Amino acid sequence: GAVVSQHPSWVICKSGTSVKIECRSLDFQATTMFWYRQFPKQSLMLMATSNEGSKATYEQGVEKDKFLINHASLTLSTLTVTSAHPEDSSFYICSARDLGGRNTGELFFGEGSRLTVL
Amino acid sequence: AQTVTQSQPEMSVQEAETVTLSCTYDTSESNYYLFWYKQPPSRQMILVIRQEAYKQQNATENRFSVNFQKAAKSFSLKISDSQLGDTAMYFCAFMGYNFNKFYFGSGTKLNVKP
Numbered sequence: 575g576a577v578v579s580q581h582p583s584w585v586i587c588k589s590g591t592s593v594k595i596e597c598r599s600l601d602f603q604a605t606t607m608f609w610y611r612q613f614p615k616q617s618l619m620l621m622a623t624s625n626e627g628s629k630a631t632y633e634q635g636v637e638k639d640k641f642l643i644n645h646a647s648l649t650l651s652t653l654t655v656t657s658a659h660p661e662d663s664s665f666y667i668c669s670a671r672d673l674g675g676r677n678t679g680e681l682f683f684g685e686g687s688r689l690t691v692l
Numbered sequence: 693a694q695t696v697t698q699s700q701p702e703m704s705v706q707e708a709e710t711v712t713l714s715c716t717y718d719t720s721e722s723n724y725y726l727f728w729y730k731q732p733p734s735r736q737m738i739l740v741i742r743q744e745a746y747k748q749q750n751a752t753e754n755r756f757s758v759n760f761q762k763a764a765k766s767f768s769l770k771i772s773d774s775q776l777g778d779t780a781m782y783f784c785a786f787m788g789y790n791f792n793k794f795y796f797g798s799g800t801k802l803n804v805k806p
Contacts, residue, residue, distance in 0.1 A: 608794065612735075617783060617798045665735060669794075680727060681787075681794055683737035 576602045576672045580684030587658055588692055595653045595687045597668030603648035604670035608681065609641075612665045621666075624651040658691040665689075696786050698797035705774045706805050712759075713769045713800045715784030721745075723789040726760070726767045731799075732780040740782070743767065745789075771802075779804045 577600040587593050597607055605626045610618040622643050623631040630643035640662075642654040651670075655662050665688050669681040695718045705711035717726070728740040743751045743760050751758050755775075759768045771778055784797040 615801075617796045618737075620793060623793070667735075667737065669737070680725075680739050680742055681737075681785075683729075686735045688735075 576600075576670075576682045578604075578668065578670050578682045578684045580668050580687055582687060583685055584688045584690075586690045586692060589659055590657055592654055592656045593658055593689060595655075595666055595668075595689075597651045597653070597670070597684050599649045599670050599672075599682075602670075602672040604651075604672070605648060607645060607651040607668055607670045609643060609651075609653050610667045610669065612667060612686075614665075618667060621653075626651075655689065658689070660691045663689055663691045696784050696795050696797040698782075698784055698800050700800045701798070702801040702803070704803045704805055705771075707774055707776060709774055710770060710772045711774055711802065713771075713782055713784075713802065715767045715769070715797055717765050717767065717784070717786050717795075719765070719786065719788070721788055725787045725789070726758075727785040727787070728756070728758070728767075728769045729783045729785060729796075730778075730780045731783065732777075737783075741769065774804045776804050776806060778802060 579598045581596045607624040609621045611621050612618050620633050621636045624643045624645040626645045632638045645651040667686045668684045697716045724745045726743045730738045730740045741751050741753045741756050755772045757770045781799045783799045786795045
């Protein structure tokens, strides 16, 4: 299947700093990527839909100024957690669909990024 | 709005036996996709099986098969000959035919015991 790569896989930062997480589609173009947040032993919560060349669409309750999303190219979307606080500590997962020749509807997921804010 | 419900937070099965994970969903759409994803301790989400709603035949992938009951809006996953490597969280997911949002169930933790 298609490959989605996420980096970094694990990051620790101090409270008040910003952290950027990258999500890349390696062998297909992704006009749309999705960012999820997963708390321990819970399901994936959709945070926002990242659209190439336009503003991201945020789910209700997600602070757009805290979680900045940029989708500057067809293969890269970034999530920046600004002024991170301990409550932002979580597992963040990106995903994308290959709407090209392999369009099967399924989402391909990155490996996830564990953020720990001290 | 679409919702996906997994009523079994945790299940256990002996190695080599068969287990069925339940999933129900709610939608007003007639065409859609349903998925089962597996999340092992590594946290990497892995597609297990996919079903297109307009296909009446139940999807099968080796030891994994589904029982898709469209009228009942039910989509259960059967794992045959369970293996230790099947131990993971399993998420049922729904996607509308217009490839809009993906909705996940709350997950079922499956423990395969030796």
